[in-house]
Amino acid sequence: xxxxxxxxxxxxxxxxxxxxxxxxxxxxxxxxxxxxxxxxxxxxxxxxxxxxxxxxxxxxxxxxxxxxxxxxxxxxxxxxxxxxxxxxxxxxxxxxxxxxxxxxxxxxxxxxxxxxxxxxxxxxxxxxxxxxxxxxxxxxxxxxxxxxxxxxxxxxxxxxxxxxxxxxxxxxxxxxxxxxxxxxxxxxxxxxxxxxxxxxxxxxxxxxxxxxxxxxxxxxxxxxxxxxxxxxxxxxxxxxxxxxxxxxxxxxxxxxxxxxxxxxxxxxxxxxxxxxxxxxxxxxxxxxxxxxxxxxxxxxxxxxxxxxxxxxxxxxxxxxxxxxxxxxxxxxxxxxxxxxxxxxxxxxxxxxxxxxxxxxxxxxxxxxxxxxxxxxxxxxxxxxxxxxxxxxxxxxxxxxxxxxxxxxxxxxxxxxxxxxxxxxxxxxxxxxxxxxxxxxxxxxxxxxxxxxxxxxxxxxxxxxxxxxxxxxxxxxxxxxxxxxxxxxxxxxxxxxxxxxxxxxxxxxxxxxxxxxxxx
Numbered sequence: 001x002x003x004x005x006x007x008x009x010x011x012x013x014x015x016x017x018x019x020x021x022x023x024x025x026x027x028x029x030x031x032x033x034x035x036x037x038x039x040x041x042x043x044x045x046x047x048x049x050x051x052x053x054x055x056x057x058x059x060x061x062x063x064x065x066x067x068x069x070x071x072x073x074x075x076x077x078x079x080x081x082x083x084x085x086x087x088x089x090x091x092x093x094x095x096x097x098x099x100x101x102x103x104x105x106x107x108x109x110x111x112x113x114x115x116x117x118x119x120x121x122x123x124x125x126x127x128x129x130x131x132x133x134x135x136x137x138x139x140x141x142x143x144x145x146x147x148x149x150x151x152x153x154x155x156x157x158x159x160x161x162x163x164x165x166x167x168x169x170x171x172x173x174x175x176x177x178x179x180x181x182x183x184x185x186x187x188x189x190x191x192x193x194x195x196x197x198x199x200x201x202x203x204x205x206x207x208x209x210x211x212x213x214x215x216x217x218x219x220x221x222x223x224x225x226x227x228x229x230x231x232x233x234x235x236x237x238x239x240x241x242x243x244x245x246x247x248x249x250x251x252x253x254x255x256x257x258x259x260x261x262x263x264x265x266x267x268x269x270x271x272x273x274x275x276x277x278x279x280x281x282x283x284x285x286x287x288x289x290x291x292x293x294x295x296x297x298x299x300x301x302x303x304x305x306x307x308x309x310x311x312x313x314x315x316x317x318x319x320x321x322x323x324x325x326x327x328x329x330x331x332x333x334x335x336x337x338x339x340x341x342x343x344x345x346x347x348x349x350x351x352x353x354x355x356x357x358x359x360x361x362x363x364x365x366x367x368x369x370x371x372x373x374x375x376x377x378x379x380x381x382x383x384x385x386x387x388x389x390x391x392x393x394x395x396x397x398x399x400x401x402x403x404x405x406x407x408x409x410x411x412x413x414x415x416x417x418x419x420x421x422x423x424x425x426x427x428x429x430x431x432x433x434x435x436x437x438x439x440x441x442x443x444x445x446x447x448x449x450x451x452x453x454x455x456x457x458x459x460x461x462x463x464x465x466x467x468x469x470x471x472x473x474x475x476x477x478x479x480x481x482x483x484x485x486x487x488x489x490x491x492x493x494x495x496x497x498x499x500x501x502x503x504x505x506x507x508x509x510x511x512x513x514x515x516x517x518x519x
Contacts, residue, residue, distance in 0.1 A: 004462040009290040013264030013510030018241035020064030021231045025071045032062035076102040079486040104146040115143030145186030150193035157184035191236040198227040202306045244285040262299025268505040270493035274315035282313040290512040316354035323349040325488040351391030363389040383413045393431035403428040422458045430494030467492040468508035
């Protein structure tokens with residue numbers, strides 16, 4: 001076996017996605033990690049991290065959390081529509097499975113409230129000791145992180161309509177308190193009762209609203225792309241999370257930041273390299289440039305564009321073509337930041353490659369097909385009847401190869417028929433061709449396979465790669481929940497660089513690796 005050198009293009013991400021945050025009774029900051037399916041506790045003094053709710057437990061997709069008066073942790077498990085109680089001793093009990101897309105969650109003494117992240121969502125009171133949920137109000141335009149204000153009311157955002165509303169915890173008529181707020185995703189009050197509204201946009205804007213006087217506003221730009229939530233400690237220090245890049249950042253009132261937990265890649269999923277040598281990673285919520293630091297000391301990498309939801313990617317000249325497992329194919333032009341929709345309504349499109357004439361070749365994983373999207377955006381079927389096609393790659397002659405991680409094989413499409421090139425590869429996902437060799441990543445055994453395009457002979461080229469098999473929870477989290485995007489399965493992408501090295505999405509640690517064969 002020829003040894004391959006491995007080099008990280010970016011540091012590992014300690015928190016691959018950070019969402020709801022709340023200080024626990026022990027003084028640590030607890031972080032819900034929606035994509036990773038776990039909850040971690042962060043020491044605010046040292047940044048040390050402990051996983052307290054692992055991904056192989058009953059919780060699938062924790063998006064927010066709150067602590068009750070007795071120290072119990074309450075968890076909004078978004079995709080399956082469950083709200084959990086984790087007792088002070090670590091035991092779990094189901095509070096409710098009647099909430100659709102639960103997200104914002106908060107405790108008022110020993111009372112528990114949760115809202116729904118969907119159109120016409122509800123805000124409900126739940127009863128951990130038993131009893132039917134009580135609906136306080138409905139009509140939410142995508143609810144999210146909420147909190148009790150100094151006046152005793154519950155404050156919550158309408159993400160779509162860009163508003164902040166409030167309602168008494170015993171019910172009543174909801175009242176709008178702020179209109180035209182910048183992409184609101186969370187509302188939080190500091191120790192002095194000042195309302196802070198976090199923006200989910202690329203600039204990381206926080207809007208402070210004076211509720212006690214004129215209603216005036218002031219903006220702070222944090223630079224943290226994709227803010228998700230915030231918590232204030234006893235000293236009124238503000239700590240923010242990011243759905244787009246993870247990490248925990250202390251945000252000062254004047255906009256200065258201090259990194260407590262470094263940020264980085266949430267996945268990554270697909271990876272590609274353009275003719276100029278720039279590496280791009282499809283990172284679920286964004287397209288990122290792993291070799292380029294964000295420049296703010298956060299450990300994060302540069303964001304090319306904030307793009308929910310991005311999974312497959314290939315560079316073609318000056319363009320980037322992307323897929324989303326939620327059904328779309330798009331083309332992005334970095335030169336003018338324009339986006340063109342190429343196909344929609346597909347069933348989990350994932351791997352993507354570009355022919356020399358600009359035609360896109362796409363693995364439609366959910367439908368078991370390989371598709372072509374031409375210059376006029378006409379979609380045609382190149383092959384069908386595959387079990388679970390994940391990625392596609394083209395050789396110098398334009399022949400198409402497909403990886404199937406359930407069949408454990410790489411297939412070649414010959415005149416519309418998939419023909420096995422080689423099998424016994426475990427769970428092959430990412431594909432890349434360089435010269436007469438095809439490479440694929442076996443996520444089941446964490447190996448890189450090299451396959452001769454001439455003979456079909458395969459051999460293990462590298463082992464112990466930082467790629468992760470799908471999480472152990474069964475059944476697998478749903479791709480959609482009540483029409484809202486749920487959890488997209490992971491994908492370990494692979495790309496060939498002109499110098500013969502390979503670029504690998506090491507999704508088990510949140511990096512892109514450059515693999516180079518020793519001379």
